[in-house]
Amino acid sequence: MKRIYLLRHAKSSWDDTSLPDHDRPLAGRGRRAAKAIARHMRDSDIEPELVLCSTARRARETLDRIEAALGGAAIEIESDLYAASATTLLQRLRSVPDTVDSVLLIGHNPGLQDLALELARPSPRTDDLAAKYPTAALATLEASASTWRELDRSSAELVELVRPRDLT
Numbered sequence: 213m214k215r216i217y218l219l220r221h222a223k224s225s226w227d228d229t230s231l232p233d234h235d236r237p238l239a240g241r242g243r244r245a246a247k248a249i250a251r252h253m254r255d256s257d258i259e260p261e262l263v264l265c266s267t268a269r270r271a272r273e274t275l276d277r278i279e280a281a282l283g284g285a286a287i288e289i290e291s292d293l294y295a296a297s298a299t300t301l302l303q304r305l306r307s308v309p310d311t312v313d314s315v316l317l318i319g320h321n322p323g324l325q326d327l328a329l330e331l332a333r334p335s336p337r338t339d340d341l342a343a344k345y346p347t348a349a350l351a352t353l354e355a356s357a358s359t360w361r362e363l364d365r366s367s368a369e370l371v372e373l374v375r376p377r378d379l380t
Contacts, residue, residue, distance in 0.1 A: 214355045215314040216305065216331070216368065217260055218324045222246040222277070222348040222376075224270040234294060238273045245348035245376035246277035252350070252379050259283035260316035262308060266293040271318050274348070285316070293319050298326035308360045321345055328353065331363060332370040341373055349375045 222242030238246065252258075263285045265275045272289065279287075292300065301323050308315055317324070325345035331353055332338045341351060355368035 213313070214357050214360060214363070215260070216353040216355065216363075217258065217314070217316040218328050218351040218353070219249065219274065219278075219316060219318045220321055220324050220345055220347055220349050221266070221268065221271040221274045221318060222249075224347075234268050236268075236270055238270050238277075242270065242274070242347060243277060246274045248376050248379040249348050249350055249374070250278040250281040252374055253278060253281040258316075258350075258352075260285050260314040261312045262314070263287045263316045263318065264293060264304065265289050265318040266296075266320060267291045268294050268320065271320070275318055282316070293317070295320055296323045298323050298330050301327045302330070302363060305363055306361050310359045312360075324351075328370065330365055331355070331368040333366045333368070335370060337370045337373055341370060346375050346377075349373065 222245045223239045224236040224242060225239040259282060265271050267289055328341055328351045329338060351370060352372040353368040354371050355363055357363055357367060
């Protein structure tokens with residue numbers, strides 16, 4: 213079984229409109245949301261073996277705020293994940309070594325949402341995800357695949373969707 217965690221970066225700040233999109237930092241709300249997700253990850257024993265993170269500042273700052281909850285995960289910051297499509301994200305997941313059983317991908321919409329909806333079999337949870345994938349939301353998918361190359365449309369189950377507002 214392969215487990216995929218898809219974390220949309222936390223809420224970014226638009227205070228400085230002169231910053232390029234790639235360089236926008238987290239807003240206060242985003243910092244609080246990332247902290248709540250980190251608590252949830254710790255409490256739920258979510259410790260991926262590999263973390264793939266976009267180079268965008270808001271994604272890296274999200275990672276910084278959850279890193280203590282990750283245990284000893286290997287971390288890779290990759291420019292190709294910035295604003296990547298679902299197709300690009302799926303190709304990246306398919307290239308993960310098969311010795312790795314769990315991956316956390318920190319990235320952006322619409323790519324993350326599209327990827328989750330492509331991989332997940334239809335369910336009430338996917339209906340919720342299709343309606344909205346808010347910032348700092350964490351989707352957990354389980355695929356019965358023995359290799360990452362086997363990931364394909366409707367090959368996984370969306371077992372959990374946690375939004376910061378769900379965590380009180």
